[in-house]
Amino acid sequence: MINKFKNFVSNYQQSNSYKEPLGFGIARVDIAPISKKILCTTYPVLNWKDENLGSYAVFCNSLSKDKILKESASERVVEIDESFVLKALDFYTPFLNEAYSNKMAHKNIQVVLELLKALEENRLKNNNGESLYRLVILYEDKPCESVESAYMKLLALSLGKAPLRSLNLEGIFNQLSNAAWSGNKPYELEWLRMNEVALKMRGHFPSIDFIDKFPRYLMQLIPEFDNIRLLDSSKTRFGAYLGTGGYTQMPGASYVNFNAGAMGVCMNEGRISSSVVVGAG
Numbered sequence: 032m033i034n035k036f037k038n039f040v041s042n043y044q045q046s047n048s049y050k051e052p053l054g055f056g057i058a059r060v061d062i063a064p065i066s067k068k069i070l071c072t073t074y075p076v077l078n079w080k081d082e083n084l085g086s087y088a089v090f091c092n093s094l095s096k097d098k099i100l101k102e103s104a105s106e107r108v109v110e111i112d113e114s115f116v117l118k119a120l121d122f123y124t125p126f127l128n129e130a131y132s133n134k135m136a137h138k139n140i141q142v143v144l145e146l147l148k149a150l151e152e153n154r155l156k157n158n159n160g161e162s163l164y165r166l167v168i169l170y171e172d173k174p175c176e177s178v179e180s181a182y183m184k185l186l187a188l189s190l191g192k193a194p195l196r197s198l199n200l201e202g203i204f205n206q207l208s209n210a211a212w213s214g215n216k217p218y219e220l221e222w223l224r225m226n227e228v229a230l231k232m233r234g235h236f237p238s239i240d241f242i243d244k245f246p247r248y249l250m251q252l253i254p255e256f257d258n259i260r261l262l263d264s265s266k267t268r269f270g271a272y273l274g275t276g277g278y279t280q281m282p283g284a285s286y287v288n289f290n291a292g293a294m295g296v297c298m299n300e301g302r303i304s305s306s307v308v309v310g311a312g
Contacts, residue, residue: 106170
């Protein structure tokens with residue numbers, strides 16, 4: 032069965048419809064109740080360049096063309112529906128036993144298995160019937176055309192999959208919406224204003240941590256290395272890169288902006304502004 036899967040991938044890559052990805056992944060989105068804008072996009076797994084092209088073949092052959100939300104020469108965003116989940120699992124049949132027995136194996140399959148749970152629990156859409164899960168494919172490094180692609184690029188930078196200052200982030204501020212963040216949840220500002228009286232009278236008004244277009248680094252990923260220390264989570268913006276181990280960010284004046292960071296061992300007590308790269312040591 033594994034050889035059959037390999038043949039399926041090979042045949043797809045040789046087909047006329049194949050388009051090589053720069054990055055791809057399945058994401059969960061937070062949708063603003065009033066404006067319907069995407070406030071946040073979360074990727075549990077990011078596949079970059081030549082990573083996991085077998086899963087890319089699976090995803091592209093599982094999507095429904097009538098579920099495409101956005102498509103251009105540089106990116107594609109597709110709604111995840113029941114058909115996608117069931118088709119993907121069928122393609123993944125040779126690897127399912129291993130995926131069930133080892134949660135660290137086949138991360139893209141783990142994502143689809145979570146989608147299956149969401150399907151069974153009726154969580155693929157919110158109460159307004161809006162899709163909460165999307166397949167996002169980035170083909171070219173062009174200016175960001177969606178919130179989903181903006182978050183993909185920021186995550187690629189933070190994970191070190193793309194070097195700092197290597198990606199086109201033009202238009203990113205126009206794509207992202209200013210939101211009130213409470214814990215790991217973004218709130219639409221207009222929705223809070225509209226519902227302020229009711230929320231406060233019922234004791235449900237959220238404790239707002241900050242208001243920004245960007246989430247914080249630790250809200251989107253876990254550092255790859257155990258010896259990276261962040262003593263104040265508010266001091267590192269999503270899209271920063273913290274190197275290959277040994278980085279320590281002290282409280283106080285220290286700060287790291289997006290598309291900036293340190294490459295290795297470093298004790299940071301100052302500001303690393305956007306596009307600034309600090310070498311190891």
